Structures are given as structure tokens and as C-alpha cells.
Amino acid sequence: MKARRSGLAALVALGLVATAGCGRADRGAGGQGQAAKGGTLHVLSTLDLEHLDPARNYVTSSEDVGRLIYRTLTTYAAAPGKAGGRIVPDLATDTGRPSDGARTWTFTLKPGTKFEDGRPITSDDIKYGVERTFAAELPEGPPYARMWLAGGEKYKGPYKDRRGIASIETPDDRSIVFKLNHPVADFGSAVSLPMFAPVPPDKDTGVRYDSRPCSSGPYKIGEFEPKKRLTLVRNTYWNPATDSVRKGLPDKVVIDLNLDPAVVDQRLIAGTGPDADAVAFEPIGPASVGPVMANPAVRRRLVTGGSINTRYLAVNTAHKPLDDVRVRQAIAYALDKDALRTTRGGPVAGELATTLLPPALPGATPDDPFPSQDGKGDPAKAKALLAEAGHGSGLTLTLDTPATTAGKAQGEAVQASLGRAGITVKINAISTSAFYSTVGNTGQEHELVIDGWTPDWPGASTYLPTVFDGRQITAEGNNNRAQYDAAKVDARFDAIAKMNDPTAAATAYGELAKEIMQDTPVVPFLWDKAAILIGSDVAGAYGHVAYVGRLDLVSLGLRK
Amino acid sequence: MTTALPTSIPSGVRRRAGRRDASLLRRLLGQPSSALTLAVVCLLVVAAIAAPLITWLAGTSPTTFHSDAVDPALGGLPRGVAGGISARHWLGVEPGSGRDVLARVVYGARISLLISVLATGLSVVLGTALGLAAGFFGGWVDAVIGRLMDLLMSFPSLIFMIALISAAPGVDRQLLLVVVLGFFGWPYVGRLVRGQAMVLARGEFVAAARVLGASRRALLVREVLPNLTGPVLVVATMSIPNYIATEAGLSFLGIGVRPPTPSWGQMIASAVPWYAADPMYFLIPGAFLFVTVLAFNVLGDAVRDALDPRSRR
Numbered sequence: 065m066k067a068r069r070s071g072l073a074a075l076v077a078l079g080l081v082a083t084a085g086c087g088r089a090d091r092g093a094g095g096q097g098q099a100a101k102g103g104t105l106h107v108l109s110t111l112d113l114e115h116l117d118p119a120r121n122y123v124t125s126s127e128d129v130g131r132l133i134y135r136t137l138t139t140y141a142a143a144p145g146k147a148g149g150r151i152v153p154d155l156a157t158d159t160g161r162p163s164d165g166a167r168t169w170t171f172t173l174k175p176g177t178k179f180e181d182g183r184p185i186t187s188d189d190i191k192y193g194v195e196r197t198f199a200a201e202l203p204e205g206p207p208y209a210r211m212w213l214a215g216g217e218k219y220k221g222p223y224k225d226r227r228g229i230a231s232i233e234t235p236d237d238r239s240i241v242f243k244l245n246h247p248v249a250d251f252g253s254a255v256s257l258p259m260f261a262p263v264p265p266d267k268d269t270g271v272r273y274d275s276r277p278c279s280s281g282p283y284k285i286g287e288f289e290p291k292k293r294l295t296l297v298r299n300t301y302w303n304p305a306t307d308s309v310r311k312g313l314p315d316k317v318v319i320d321l322n323l324d325p326a327v328v329d330q331r332l333i334a335g336t337g338p339d340a341d342a343v344a345f346e347p348i349g350p351a352s353v354g355p356v357m358a359n360p361a362v363r364r365r366l367v368t369g370g371s372i373n374t375r376y377l378a379v380n381t382a383h384k385p386l387d388d389v390r391v392r393q394a395i396a397y398a399l400d401k402d403a404l405r406t407t408r409g410g411p412v413a414g415e416l417a418t419t420l421l422p423p424a425l426p427g428a429t430p431d432d433p434f435p436s437q438d439g440k441g442d443p444a445k446a447k448a449l450l451a452e453a454g455h456g457s458g459l460t461l462t463l464d465t466p467a468t469t470a471g472k473a474q475g476e477a478v479q480a481s482l483g484r485a486g487i488t489v490k491i492n493a494i495s496t497s498a499f500y501s502t503v504g505n506t507g508q509e510h511e512l513v514i515d516g517w518t519p520d521w522p523g524a525s526t527y528l529p530t531v532f533d534g535r536q537i538t539a540e541g542n543n544n545r546a547q548y549d550a551a552k553v554d555a556r557f558d559a560i561a562k563m564n565d566p567t568a569a570a571t572a573y574g575e576l577a578k579e580i581m582q583d584t585p586v587v588p589f590l591w592d593k594a595a596i597l598i599g600s601d602v603a604g605a606y607g608h609v610a611y612v613g614r615l616d617l618v619s620l621g622l623r624k
Numbered sequence: 625m626t627t628a629l630p631t632s633i634p635s636g637v638r639r640r641a642g643r644r645d646a647s648l649l650r651r652l653l654g655q656p657s658s659a660l661t662l663a664v665v666c667l668l669v670v671a672a673i674a675a676p677l678i679t680w681l682a683g684t685s686p687t688t689f690h691s692d693a694v695d696p697a698l699g700g701l702p703r704g705v706a707g708g709i710s711a712r713h714w715l716g717v718e719p720g721s722g723r724d725v726l727a728r729v730v731y732g733a734r735i736s737l738l739i740s741v742l743a744t745g746l747s748v749v750l751g752t753a754l755g756l757a758a759g760f761f762g763g764w765v766d767a768v769i770g771r772l773m774d775l776l777m778s779f780p781s782l783i784f785m786i787a788l789i790s791a792a793p794g795v796d797r798q799l800l801l802v803v804v805l806g807f808f809g810w811p812y813v814g815r816l817v818r819g820q821a822m823v824l825a826r827g828e829f830v831a832a833a834r835v836l837g838a839s840r841r842a843l844l845v846r847e848v849l850p851n852l853t854g855p856v857l858v859v860a861t862m863s864i865p866n867y868i869a870t871e872a873g874l875s876f877l878g879i880g881v882r883p884p885t886p887s888w889g890q891m892i893a894s895a896v897p898w899y900a901a902d903p904m905y906f907l908i909p910g911a912f913l914f915v916t917v918l919a920f921n922v923l924g925d926a927v928r929d930a931l932d933p934r935s936r937r
Contacts, residue, residue: 472883
């Protein structure tokens with residue numbers, strides 16, 4: 065879910081490589097422009113904030129903002145590139161102590177952490193926050209508490225059952241113990257999700273908590289006009305000594321929502337007045353790449369961040385003749401990945417993908433099962449495979465795309481490249497609001513869909529099983545776009561899930577990913593990067609892998 | 625004998641109308657401004673019809689991607705000056721895909737002209753038939769058709785078109801556009817025809833034909849209808865640019881023809897974010913749309929002036 069939203073929301077980009085260095089501005093000789101405390105940072109967003117309620121916050125863009133407001137048991141390191149994928153302690157003193165074969169996880173809270181009203185944060189507040197994710201009133205959050213906690217299938221949430229769930233124990237105010245129904249080797253990473261943020265029960269306003277969550281981080285909500293503007297002001301009770309991740313430099317962070325992408329690009333290219341203190345939230349559009357690259361002064365203000373997002377063309381194996389692996393491989397050979405990337409802005413939009421796992425993920429190994437010159441596709445090989453499969457006279461397939469300019473441009477690139485191999489592609493443009501419900505409905509999904517996935521933390525465990533486990537195919541809300549169902553692969557997923565050693569599991573996932581590619585249920589074409597413009601007075605900017613290469617908001621500050 | 629006389633009178637009227645038609649072209653060519661617009665319109669029609677020939681001559685096609693003509697490092701900006709204008713791509717290429725703009729413009733002209741001419745045909749046929757019936761028969765026929773026209777004209781038709789087209793996902797878009805545009809356009813023809821038909825129905829030559837025993841059908845088809853060709857021709861010429869603009873507008877809003885079929889409205893829509901980086905991509909389809917709409921409008925005026933010299937400015 066995380067990834068799918070990251071995919072639609074405009075032209076998100078990410079990548080893997082993740083050096084923030086590309087464009088950091090070093091303004092002034094030797095000045096390096098160290099960020100100072102104070103000032104008002106502006107964030108110009110073309111998106112709306114989906115949810116601020118930690119129980120429902122499960123979209124990369126909102127998670128980035130949420131990290132300014134609340135703290136979780138663990139969190140991502142505040143660092144550019146692959147280092148940002150490391151999980152570090154946040155409210156907890158360490159990344160969790162497993163016992164009972166990773167079925168029981170114990171965390172101890174740091175002393176001296178406080179909510180915005182000055183009350184100390186206790187383990188009961190964390191427990192309550194997790195319990196809220198069981199409430200039917202608060203949908204859209206991650207499913208992990210329901211899936212993993214012992215007795216989770218019966219618990220109905222704190223509004224219906226005040227006694228709470230027995231499998232989360234709080235022996236004292238600073239200790240919390242999670243009892244799971246099966247071993248989860250990376251539970252210490254899972255508790256970095258916003259759903260593991262503390263919520264004081266007396267501040268819980270149910271559905272309305274979404275617009276006024278109680279702060280445990282450096283900022284609290286000053287003013288929130290949904291769909292328009294979020295103003296964050298300092299939480300004076302936040303203690304930087306307990307927080308190794310967040311810098312909390314600006315006095316105020318103002319996030320303007322739902323702006324026009326072209327307007328944001330133009331404002332930041334000009335970068336005058338208050339826009340010198342502003343950053344973009346989303347990558348620049350393809351049309352702005354030329355003007356930015358042509359102007360060295362602006363180009364220096366472009367920050368490129370990597371991601372762990374993989375974009376792919378899903379091939380619906382439930383539709384004939386795509387049940388034939390040769391036809392799917394023909395599509396993989398025919399696809400012009402470079403043309404697809406150009407519609408998204410060219411090399412600044414990311415690296416051409418050749419494997420399922422992006423290089424920044426543990427377990428990823430370089431491979432290119434369907435090679436072609438510069439990623440432009442190999443129509444001759446594709447034609448040969450099609451002829452072998454008995455479709456030498458051609459084939460007609462339908463591609464589902466969002467009815468946006470970017471969606472249509474990508475659709476036309478797929479159409480043109482598969483057309484070279486004799487595959488006629490019809491484009492079915494679906495309105496943005498209905499796109500995911502349509503392609504997630506196995507009865508309405510057509511033969512081809514452009515999609516992508518970002519794991520919930522750097523590892524394949526919230527990516528491969530979600531996208532390729534045949535038992536996870538559901539009639540609605542389906543994420544297995546290829547409707548790929550192979551008993552052999554499903555059995556391997558079960559075996560890997562039982563492994564206690566994260567390194568061995570990562571290697572096993574890497575091998576499995578290679579095998580899945582031989583079956584070609586999807587054709588990966590891009591590992592996103594995000595090229596983001598910042599104002600000349602902004603310091604500390606780098607793209608973060610966890611947020612699809614968006615800037616890590618907690619590190620930003622203004623120069624004095 | 626009874627039948628011979630009535631036919632002789634209407635045929636006289638028709639002949640007069642016929643002579644007027646024959647002299648129309650001469651009058652249009654006599655005026656430099658209308659001769660110019662007629663030439664522009666003819667050129668566009670020829671370009672649209674000969675689109676495959678033109679692209680064959682230029683060695684391009686409207687759907688082929690030319691990744692070598694754009695620079696991926698600059699976000700897909702066309703290489704070279706003025707949007708990639710070169711010997712290979714006479715009007716440049718589309719940013720991102722490198723598709724040939726000339727090929728897309730001439731194929732887009734086909735779509736624009738085809739849809740607007742067919743929609744005009746549909747609205748003229750419907751409008752003339754119903755307007756004639758309303759004006760000639762009067763009474764309850766006039767009341768019913770008149771209210772229907774009022775209803776359609778008071779409809780927020782653009783919004784309705786958007787809703788209707790979005791609600792019919794599987795239907796052929798070109799056909800749907802013709803039907804929708806024609807359906808909402810006929811009352812404008814109908815009103816005019818009704819008014820003219822009312823006047824003509826009271827004319828002496830109609831009364832004479834009626835006295836001589838002509839059937840209602842003969843009166844309608846042989847007496848009244850031939851005298852309506854002039855005004856109908858003027859409305860038709862004036863409505864073509866209207867439909868071209870509406871079709872472009874609907875395509876701009878994303879509910880026109882489906883990709884990869886080129887259309888001017890879609891080209892302009894996709895050029896919007898590129899206005900600063902590649903203004904030529906915006907200007908070329910925009911200029912074609914502007915010139916076409918202007919030419920048809922001026923031509924419509926010229927036709928009216930030629931048919932009715934009293935209104936000449």
C-alpha cells in the first residue's frame with residue numbers, strides 16, 4: 065500500500081544510489097552554510113497529506129511529515145543513501161531484544177521523553193497506539209499488528225474493548241513486550257512504522273485525531289487547514305538529548321498542500337523572497353529538467369535522493385495468452401525501458417531496473433535476464449519468442465493507466481515499444497481516484513498495468529511476499545497485479561519466513577527473486593530517484609530511501 | 625394538368641436558389657479576404673486528406689518514438705533549436721517521446737475536421753428536419769419541438785458532454801464525440817430553420833402551390849426546403865469552427881480521442897507544462913487551431929455576405 069501510493073502520487077522518483085551529494089549547494093566560500101536554529105521553513109507540496117493519525121499513516125509522503133511530529137520505538141537513520149535504510153533506536157534504548165526464537169520482543173523506553181503537554185511518555189501510551197490500529201474506525205494503516213500479535217484476530221480495538229490486548233505487556237512504565245504468533249526476524253524494523261508511536265488515551269479523539277495528533281517529536285500542530293496548509297510549531301517539551309535522529313532546527317515548518325506542480329517548479333527555479341527558505345516536497349516534473357540543468361546556479365540547488373522503489377510493468381498471468389511464459393518474456397524483451405524513463409524526466413528519474421530487488425535492498429544481486437542495448441528493448445528477440453509461442457501474427461493487449469498526462473505518456477511509451485514486436489496495446493485510461501480500486505479488482509484488471517512497490521523497510525519481506533504470493537490474491541484490493549500463483553514460490557516464502565537469521569533470509573530472498581524473474585510476472589523498468597529543488601538558504605538537505613527519495617524533513621534547517 | 629402547374633412554380637423557385645448557389649463560389653473568389661480564407665480551408669482539408677502522403681514524404685509517422693531526437697538528460701527536451709525543427713522533423717518533435725509534430729498535426733487535423741464536419745452534418749440534418757416540421761406545421765408540433773430546443777439550449781452542455789463521455793468507457797470516442805456534439809448542436813440550426821420555414825410557409829408561392837393541390841410533402845420538400853439552403857449553409861459553415869474548438873476543448877480536458885490517436889487539444893494539453901522549456905511545442909498546434917477556427921469563421925461570414933448582399937458591411 066505504501067508503495068502503490070508512492071507510485072501514483074505524481075511522478076515520484078527514487079532510486080537507489082542515493083547520494084545526496086549531487087546537488088547540494090555550498091553557498092559561499094568555505095561558508096558551507098551550516099544550518100542554524102530558527103526561522104520558518106516552507107515545504108511546497110503538490111500532494112495532499114493522506115493521514116496524520118499514526119494509526120492510519122501508511123503513505124511515504126505522510127510518513128515523512130509524521131516523523132517531525134511523533135517518535136516511534138525505532139526509526140530510520142537520518143542519513144543519505146543506503147545508510148538511511150539503517151534502523152536506529154528512537155524512543156527505545158535499542159532496536160529490540162528478541163527471545164523465544166523471535167516470537168517475543170522486548171523494548172525499553174529512554175527516560176526523559178515527553179508529550180507536548182509535558183507528560184512523560186510511558187509504555188502504556190505505545191501499547192494504546194498499537195491497539196488503535198485494530199479499530200475498524202481507523203482503517204488504512206499497516207496490517208502487521210493484526211497479522212502478528214497473538215490473539216490479534218479476535219481483538220476489536222480500544223473503543224470496543226477497553227481492557228486492551230493481552231499480547232502486549234507493559235511490566236513497568238518504561239518496558240514493553242510484544243508476544244507474536246510466529247517468529248518475525250525483522251520486528252525491530254517494523255516498529256519504525258508510525259503505528260508504533262505513542263498516543264495518550266485521554267487525547268484520543270477517534271477519527272478526529274487525524275487532524276490533531278498529540279506530539280512526541282520536535283514539532284506540534286500549530287494550525288491545520290486540510291488540503292491547504294499545515295503549520296508546525298515547536299514542541300517545547302521535546303528533549304533533543306533523547307533524540308539522535310531529529311535536529312529540530314527551524315522554529316516553524318509550514319507545509320503548503322495541493323499546489324500545482326509547474327508552479328512549485330517555477331517558484332523554486334526563481335527561488336526569490338520567501339522561496340529561498342523553501343523546499344519542494346515532490347521531484348521536479350520532466351518539463352523542468354531542461355531549464356534546471358541548463359542553469360548551473362539552479363542545478364546546484366537540485367538534490368537527488370535514492371529510493372528502494374521498483375517500478376514495473378505487471379503482466380496479468382490470469383489472462384490468455386499471458387499464461388505462456390514465452391509471451392511474458394517476449395514483453396520483457398520488447399519493453400523500451402529508456403523511453404519509459406524519458407517520459408518521467410530521463411536519468412534524473414532513476415536507474416533502469418533489470419532485477420526485482422533494487423540494489424539498495426539487502427539480498428539484491430546484479431542480474432539482467434532480458435538484456436538489450438541501453439535498455440531500449442530487443443524487438444527481434446521478442447518477435448522470435450512470440451513466433452515460438454504461436455503468436456507470430458501479432459497479439460492485442462490492454463494496458464490500464466491512470467488518466468493523467470504522465471500516465472498516458474507512459475502508456476504510449478509501452479504501446480510504441482511493444483508495437484515494434486507486433487503486440488498491439490490498447491490504452492485504458494482510468495480516473496486517478498478509481499485507478500487502484502480498478503486494477504486491484506481481479507475481475508476488472510486488464511492484461512498490463514504499470515505499477516511499483518516500496519517495501520515498508522529495507523528488506524524483501526514486505527515486498528516479494530506481498531506482490532508475488534499466490535495465496536495473497538484477493539478479488540478486491542489485490543496487490544498481486546500479475547495474479548502470479550506458483551506453489552513452488554509460495555512454499556519458499558513460508559520457508560524464508562521461518563528463518564531467524566536476517567542475513568540468510570535476505571540471501572534467500574535474493575535467490576528467489578531471480579527465480580521469479582525467470583517466470584517474468586512483472587517487467588521491472590525503473591529504480592526511482594527523486595530530484596528535488598531546494599531554496600538557496602536551506603541546509604542539511606538529502607533524499608531519504610524510506611520516503612522514495614523525498615527530503616528527510618527532520619534534518620532540514622535554514623542558514624543564518 | 626393539375627399536377628403540372630404546381631410543379632412549375634416550385635421549380636422556378638428552386639432554379640432561382642440554384643443560380644444563387646452557382647454564383648456563390650464566384651462571389652467568394654471575388655473578395656480577396658474570402659478568397660484567402662477559402663484557400664486556407666482548402667489547404668487544411670487537403671493536408672488532412674493527404675496526411676498519410678505527407679508523412680510518407682517526410683519519412684515519419686504520428687506514433688513512432690524517436691528517442692534520438694530528444695535529450696533524456698534534459699528530461700526529454702527536443703535536441704536542436706525551436707523544439708527540434710530539422711530536415712527530418714519539419715515542425716520539431718514532441719518532448720519526451722520524440723514523435724514528429726508535423727505528422728501529429730496533420731493527423732490531428734483529420735480528427736478535428738472529421739469530427740466537426742460529421743457533427744455539423746448531424747446537427748444540420750436533425751435541425752433542418754425538426755425545425756422545418758415545427759415551422760411548417762405549427763400548433764402542437766411546434767410546441768413540442770420548440771420546448772425540446774429550449775431544453776437543450778438551456779442545458780449546461782459542456783458539463784453534460786464531459787459527464788456523458790466519461791460515463792461511456794467502452795464506446796468508440798470519435799463516434800461518441802460526433803453524436804454528442806451533433807445532438808447538442810441541432811437546436812441552433814433548428815431555431816433558425818423554424819423561423820425561416822414559418823415565413824416561407826406563408827409565402828405566396830406556397831399558397832399558390834397549395835391551392836393547386838400539392839401535397840404537404842411536396843410543399844415541404846419542393847417549396848420550402850430549397851429556399852432554406854442559404855441560411856442553413858451559413859449556420860453550417862459557422863458551426864464547423866465551433867465544433868473544432870469544442871472537440872479541442874474536450875480533448876484538452878482528457879476526454880477526447882484515445883491515445884495514441886493525435887488530436888490538437890491533447891497536444892496543447894500535454895504542451896502546457898512545457899510552455900517554458902519548449903514553447904514551439906505549444907505554439908504549433910495552438911497556431912493550427914487558431915488559424916483553422918479563424919478561417920472557418922471568416923468563411924462563414926463571407927458565405928453569408930455573398931448570399932445576402934444587403935448585410936454586407
